[in-house]
Amino acid sequence: MxxxxxxxxxxxxxxxxxxxxxxxxxxxxxxxxxxxxxxTGECGACTVIINGTAVNSCIYPAIKCEDAELITxxxxxxxxxxxxxxxxxxxxxxxxxxxxxxxxxxSAHALLMRNPNPQLEDVKDALSGNYCRCxxxxxxxxxxxxxxxxxxxxx
Amino acid sequence: MSEVINEFKVNTEELRKKLTEVGKNKRKVDxxxxxxxxxQYVDDIRIxxxxxYHAKILHSPHAHAIIKKIDSSKALLLEGVLGVFxxxxxxxxxxxxxGQNYPEPSPxxxxxxxxxxxxxxxxxxxxxxxxxxxxxxxxxxxxVDYEMLPAILDMREAVGNKTVIHDERDSTGIFDKxxxxxxxxxxxxxxxxxxxxxxxxxxxxxYSVQYVQAAPVEPHIxxxxxxxNDRLIMYCSTQVPFHSRRIVARVLGIPVQKIRVxxxxxxxxxxxxxxxxxxxxxxxxxxxxxxxxxxxxxRKEEFNSSRTRHPQIITVKSGFKxxxxxxxxxMKLLANTGAYGSHSLTxxxxxxxxxLCLYNTPNVNFEATIVYTNLPVAGALRGYGGPQGYFAxxxxxxxxxxxxxxxxxxxxxxxxxKVGEELSLTKALGxxxxxxxxxxxxxxxxxxxxxxxxxxxxxxxxxxxxESNKKSHIKHGIGIALAMHGSGIPGVDMGAAxxxxxxxxxxxxxxxxxxxxxxxxxxxxxxxxxxxQTETSKIIIYSSDTDMTPFDVGAxxxxxxxxxxxxxxxxxxxxxxxxxxxxxxxxxxxxEDLYCENSAVHSKKSKKSLSYQDIALHTLYKEDQxxxxxxxxxxxxxxxxxxxxxxxxxxxxxxTGVIKLIKYSAAVDCGLAVNPVxxxxxIEGGVHMGLGYALCEEMKxxxxxxxxxxxxxxxxxxxxxxxxxxxxxxVETFEPTGPFGAKxxxxxxxxxxxxxxxxxxxxxxxxxxxxLPITAEKLLNALTDKK
Numbered sequence: 001m002x003x004x005x006x007x008x009x010x011x012x013x014x015x016x017x018x019x020x021x022x023x024x025x026x027x028x029x030x031x032x033x034x035x036x037x038x039x040t041g042e043c044g045a046c047t048v049i050i051n052g053t054a055v056n057s058c059i060y061p062a063i064k065c066e067d068a069e070l071i072t073x074x075x076x077x078x079x080x081x082x083x084x085x086x087x088x089x090x091x092x093x094x095x096x097x098x099x100x101x102x103x104x105x106x107s108a109h110a111l112l113m114r115n116p117n118p119q120l121e122d123v124k125d126a127l128s129g130n131y132c133r134c135x136x137x138x139x140x141x142x143x144x145x146x147x148x149x150x151x152x153x154x155x
Numbered sequence: 156m157s158e159v160i161n162e163f164k165v166n167t168e169e170l171r172k173k174l175t176e177v178g179k180n181k182r183k184v185d186x187x188x189x190x191x192x193x194x195q196y197v198d199d200i201r202i203x204x205x206x207x208y209h210a211k212i213l214h215s216p217h218a219h220a221i222i223k224k225i226d227s228s229k230a231l232l233l234e235g236v237l238g239v240f241x242x243x244x245x246x247x248x249x250x251x252x253x254g255q256n257y258p259e260p261s262p263x264x265x266x267x268x269x270x271x272x273x274x275x276x277x278x279x280x281x282x283x284x285x286x287x288x289x290x291x292x293x294x295x296x297x298x299v300d301y302e303m304l305p306a307i308l309d310m311r312e313a314v315g316n317k318t319v320i321h322d323e324r325d326s327t328g329i330f331d332k333x334x335x336x337x338x339x340x341x342x343x344x345x346x347x348x349x350x351x352x353x354x355x356x357x358x359x360x361x362y363s364v365q366y367v368q369a370a371p372v373e374p375h376i377x378x379x380x381x382x383x384n385d386r387l388i389m390y391c392s393t394q395v396p397f398h399s400r401r402i403v404a405r406v407l408g409i410p411v412q413k414i415r416v417x418x419x420x421x422x423x424x425x426x427x428x429x430x431x432x433x434x435x436x437x438x439x440x441x442x443x444x445x446x447x448x449x450x451x452x453x454r455k456e457e458f459n460s461s462r463t464r465h466p467q468i469i470t471v472k473s474g475f476k477x478x479x480x481x482x483x484x485x486m487k488l489l490a491n492t493g494a495y496g497s498h499s500l501t502x503x504x505x506x507x508x509x510x511l512c513l514y515n516t517p518n519v520n521f522e523a524t525i526v527y528t529n530l531p532v533a534g535a536l537r538g539y540g541g542p543q544g545y546f547a548x549x550x551x552x553x554x555x556x557x558x559x560x561x562x563x564x565x566x567x568x569x570x571x572x573k574v575g576e577e578l579s580l581t582k583a584l585g586x587x588x589x590x591x592x593x594x595x596x597x598x599x600x601x602x603x604x605x606x607x608x609x610x611x612x613x614x615x616x617x618x619x620x621x622e623s624n625k626k627s628h629i630k631h632g633i634g635i636a637l638a639m640h641g642s643g644i645p646g647v648d649m650g651a652a653x654x655x656x657x658x659x660x661x662x663x664x665x666x667x668x669x670x671x672x673x674x675x676x677x678x679x680x681x682x683x684x685x686x687x688q689t690e691t692s693k694i695i696i697y698s699s700d701t702d703m704t705p706f707d708v709g710a711x712x713x714x715x716x717x718x719x720x721x722x723x724x725x726x727x728x729x730x731x732x733x734x735x736x737x738x739x740x741x742x743x744x745x746x747e748d749l750y751c752e753n754s755a756v757h758s759k760k761s762k763k764s765l766s767y768q769d770i771a772l773h774t775l776y777k778e779d780q781x782x783x784x785x786x787x788x789x790x791x792x793x794x795x796x797x798x799x800x801x802x803x804x805x806x807x808x809x810x811t812g813v814i815k816l817i818k819y820s821a822a823v824d825c826g827l828a829v830n831p832v833x834x835x836x837x838i839e840g841g842v843h844m845g846l847g848y849a850l851c852e853e854m855k856x857x858x859x860x861x862x863x864x865x866x867x868x869x870x871x872x873x874x875x876x877x878x879x880x881x882x883x884x885x886v887e888t889f890e891p892t893g894p895f896g897a898k899x900x901x902x903x904x905x906x907x908x909x910x911x912x913x914x915x916x917x918x919x920x921x922x923x924x925x926x927l928p929i930t931a932e933k934l935l936n937a938l939t940d941k942k
Contacts, residue, residue: 032199033192035422037372038454042867045372073192082190090186093832096840097672098189099196099373099422124875131867133371133423134672135836136843137875138883 005065007031008075014062022048022057022065026072033073033102037131044130047103048072054110056129073102076109084154085109085147094143096134104130108144118148163686163724165827165896166889176684177895180832181691184677185420185670194420197376197390202447204380208237210440210450211290213279213297214460215272218306218529218860219318222270222299225280230293233284237444239297241280242268245439248406249326252462253497253534254395254429256647256708260587262328262337262496264321267406267435272301273320273494274529275861276459283440283448306529307335308860310466310491313526320494320527329496330525337496338525340504342583343518350483350518354474357483358555362547363468363926364909366491366854367847369536370872373422374457377434380447389416389438394429394671395709400701402431403438414438418699424671425844426535427462429711430497458865462534463854465502465525466491469547474518479561481570485520486511486544492525493532499525500587502533502540505641508584509906510544512593512796513639514552514570519579529860535711537841538905541640542848546927549636549910554923563914564604564613567637574598581645581794591645591792597898599824599886600637603800606884607635610820611802617918624919628809631817632919635802638906641794642899643714650719651705651788652726654683658775660754660767661693662730667707668719669699673901674833675715679723681829682894686727687734688751689767705788713797713899716829718789720894725787733783737774738765793892797899798824801842801907803879807919812935814850814916816879821907826890826898834900835883841904842881847873848905849912853928 003014003025016025023046026034034057037045041059048057049071076083082090085108095101104127111118111126118126123144124137132140165171171178188194227239245268253261268278279299284290305318313335321332330336351357378390387409393399396416404411421428437450452461467490474483488506492499507521556563572578574595582592608614616633624630652666664683670676680694687694698704707719731751738756739746748760755766774783804818821838828834851871855863864870889896909927917923922937 027198031192032195035196035373036198037374037422038867040454040866040868043372043454073190077191082187086190090183090190093180093183093836095183095186095189096674096836097371097373097421097423098185098194099371099420099672101189102192105190124878127875129874131372131872131874133369133425133844133872134840136839136841136881137878138839138881139832139836141875 003062003066005068005070007070008072016062018063020062022060022062025062026057031072031074035099035102044103044107045100047106047130049106049110052110052113054107071106071109073105076105084150085112088143088147088150092139092143092146094135094139100130100132104132104140112148112151116148116151120145162728163721163894164891166891174685174895176681176691177829178827181677181681181830183674184680184696196373196420196422197378197392198451200378200390200419202378202380204447206447208283208285208446208448209287209290210281210283210437210448211287211294212281213294214456215275215277215279216861217272217301217303218275218308219304220272220301221304222272222279223302224300226298229296230282233289233293233296235285235289236293237283237446239280239282240440242270246408250402250406251497252430252432254398254402254431254709257401260501261498262326264326264329265495267439274531276531277494281436283444306860308529308856310489310526310528313528314524320529335527336524337492337527338500339523340500341522342507342580343520344579345518347483347485347518347520351474354482355477356475356559357472358558359470359472360551360554361468361470361925362550364466364543364546365927366466366531367464367852368458368854369425369427371423371425371427374452374454375428375433375461376451377437378449379437379441381441381445387414387438387441389414389434391416391418391434392421392428393418393434394424394669394711396669396699396701397667397706398709399431399434403435406435407439407442415702418669421671425537426539426711428671429535429709430462432461454867455865458870459531459862462497463531464536465533465543467543469543471547471551473551473555475555475559479559479566479569481514481516483518484511484514484516488523490523490525491528491530491533493528493530495532497532497534502535504584504587506540506544508580509541509640510548511580512578513572513637515572515576516579521580521584530856531854531862537844538902539712541638541902541906542845542909545636545638545906546909550913550923553914553917564635571600586644586647593794596795596892597826597888597890598798599888600798600800602886603798603822603824606822606886607800607802607820610882611804611818613802616804630807630809630919631804632807632915632917633802633804634911634914634918635800636907636910636914637800638903639796639798640713640899640903640906641796642717642893643794644712645792645794648708648712648714648718649788649790650707650722652723653705653784653786654726654730655782655784656730656767656771658771660771661695662687664694664696664723665704666698666719666723667704668715669707669710671710673837674830675710678716678829678833679720682720682723683727685895686724687731689754693754705786713902716897717893717899718791720897722787722789724894725789726785729785729787730783733785734767734770737770741765741773791892795890795892795898797826797903799903799907801911803911803915805912805915805919807916809920809938812931812938814929814931814934816846819879820882821904822884822886823900823903824886824888825900826888826893827896828885828887828900829895829897831885834885837900838883838904839881842908843873843878845905845908846912848927849909850928851930
């Protein structure tokens with residue numbers, strides 16, 4: 001069957017099976033930033049944004065995305081330039097192995113979309129569903145705080 | 156014996172200031188592609204074959220059983236199934252999954268498939284099919300008849316048990332098969348017996364540590380295929396591509412020459428990918444069927460069937476003089492390696508050589524007995540025996556200080572090994588054999604302690620809480636712990652690299668060193684750039700491809716910066732030498748008048764300059780053409796220890812036992828940090844892993860030895876919400892044996908959190924927990940018992 005959606009501002013039609021999870025459809029169509037780490041919605045590596053909300057795509061039925069607006073990590077940059085959030089992650093050492101990074105970026109991006117002035121606790125809360133085994137979360141949390149500040153300055 | 160590197164030495168603040176690439180927070184070379192979601196991990200690689208087949212493993216549900224029959228008839232009838240593979244149709248070769256140097260100091264007690272299963276999670280058979288769904292369905296259709304055997308589920312019951320776990324005849328290298336002892340080691344210095352006799356106070360306690368997992372977010376994965384040259388190509392998420400190639404070649408019975416292992420980006424590994432866990436089978440299926448095969452663990456398989464930290468029961472005994480001088484120290488371990496002996500000897504050797512060298516004790520005794528049980532298999536995990544040893548030692552020292560009525564920091568300071576002194580057990584305890592005596596050259600421990608004491612306001616808060624804790628059931632405590640680790644395995648670890656110049660003055664750096672997420676690709680590029688006096692961005696690094704890059708043992712034992720880093724520096728120095736010689740010829744000047752700076756050669760005399768681009772264009776196209784290329788390899792018998800002091804403040808609710816982390820401070824002397832921000836990241840990540848070890852991470856088993864919490868819902872990792880406010884410090888020293896003064900940083904941070912938390916909890920509520928993890932339940936029970 002066909003799935004119509006908007007992904008990273010592009011209109012797309014995907015061939016899917018009714019049983020497909022969203023992660024399988026995305027990865028099969030080249031959105032390999034979407035990572036799988038647990039298949040049960042616990043680790044957050046597969047996080048994508050659906051209609052403004054960060055969602056674990058490994059337990060999300062693809063079919064539910066008809067007409068939805070999706071953002072994956074591939075869609076965060078603009079005109080080939082890193083977004084402020086991505087830039088802060090690279091610059092501030094928030095990336096180590098990077099496997100959890102796309103999911104973390106999207107959880108943070110979703111937060112900043114709905115709350116451009118987050119407190120530290122808001123950031124920790126937004127990233128609490130993204131397991132990272134490398135960083136101890138110190139630098140990712142700092143990077144999101146710095147991005148929020150820089151984005152305010154950029155406006 | 157000791158090789159002091161003069162060329163890349165930074166030993167003064169003045170030289171430190173001259174560095175332009177090393178010691179700076181250079182941008183992570185793979186950071187942009189990761190942030191853009193473009194980094195290619197094994198599962199993201201598109202291989203050049205028409206069809207990829209999928210393998211799935213049937214794991215044993217039983218802890219110990221003989222496989223009487225595997226009925227795969229129904230599975231084989233399923234459309235899309237290519238075959239079912241088991242001990243019945245796969246060659247039997249004893250090997251170890253431990254990706255260690257050849258010959259591996261771990262027993263050859265593992266088989267790709269066997270007619271016996273030795274733990275719940277062991278391999279029974281595998282299916283190869285057209286899709287993962289078909290493979291999974293086929294697994295369900297396979298019927299296995301088992302003859303149940305009694306299982307050993309408690310390490311205390313292993314030695315001399317009637318049940319023998321490795322009763323097969325063809326395994327080798329096991330210390331005592333009949334007694335279920337995988338390995339045994341004994342070492343001593345001085346006369347421990349006499350030391351204890353002469354002591355005014357002797358203290359003894361037993362500590363124990365649990366089964367935990369590395370839990371990298373990317374599970375184990377391999378993709379293998381035969382290319383058009385009939386060579387076996389293996390994409391693996393591995394720390395040890397060269398060991399993986401050698402071990403797989405042996406298991407498959409094909410020459411190393413036939414195999415190419417490529418490590419793309421790796422999604423975390425922490426030691427658990429120093430194991431040949433999926434690529435052996437994946438490669439075997441490709442070899443037998445000539446198909447391209449993918450084999451990937453699910454999270455459940457990662458929990459049940461990968462590797463763990465060794466559980467240990469540790470008895471520490473110490474003898475002190477009245478003034479607090481330590482005169483004898485003994486550590487006896489019983490360690491559980493699970494069903495197979497991967498890293499069994501060496502992890503436990505490391506517990507001794509790391510934990511027992513921190514305090515300068517004239518009489519030391521160490522003994523470890525590593526036993527088989529019918530439980531999951533232990534192996535390499537960040538810290539490699541260190542976290543176990545330091546939980547026991549640092550808890551013990553805190554207790555001794557209390558009994559001696561001394562300040563515990565003062566007791567540690569008084570006894571700590573000092574610069575110029577020998578590290579007592581390093582000769583006796585090497586990599587499963589005799590090692591090399593180490594002399595301490597640099598130590599920033601005092602500064603580390605000072606930082607932590609200041610962050611926590613240690614002495615004031617200790618007093619303050621002693622008072623306030625009397626008034627409330629919400630109590631606060633402060634605890635500190637110290638550790639030292641190593642930098643690589645002396646006399647064993649070797650890294651190599653090559654560097655060549657390109658037309659535009661950029662350089663290709665090829666190295667075997669394996670970036671498993673730590674950032675070593677960046678750090679090694681910085682080292683190359685510093686030696687070449689160019690920018691890090693001019694270095695194009697390509698690492699860990701057994702066809703394309705020089706050899707490296709891989710990323711383990713905190714060796715990459717310290718060992719591979721020098722190999723890269725040597726290759727870069729050779730390259731630089733050739734650049735200078737060419738420039739001397741072109742400028743008609745003497746070599747000694749020339750120097751490199753800003754990607755160019757300059758003359759002190761004539762003040763003339765030639766850019767690297769000019770030089771490259773000349774050597775590649777103009778006259779007596781040749782390639783400027785340098786190679787280097789490095790081995791060393793030095794293993795300088797990094798040092799760490801860490802401390803925390805906890806809040807304990809004595810009515811519920813709940814422990815809350817309030818504040819954490821970690822300081823590490825890692826020599827000169829090549830990239831300080833990345834080094835901080837190593838410290839913060841290591842502390843995170845150590846805090847999980849301290850408080851909540853634990854694999855649990857039912858009465859039959861089956862893991863009961865094999866998911867992230869039930870096996871608790873600390874999230875952002877669980878982490879305390881954290882302060883991280885790098886205390887710089889200039890290690891003369893390391894590249895530009897560097898020592899290691901990646902493992903030491905994991906050694907301290909558990910004892911720091913245990914000491915803080917004890918300070919808060921007066922109860923010491925001797926077995927990890929320190930859960931609310933355990934603490935509440937202990938508090939109740941105390942009443």
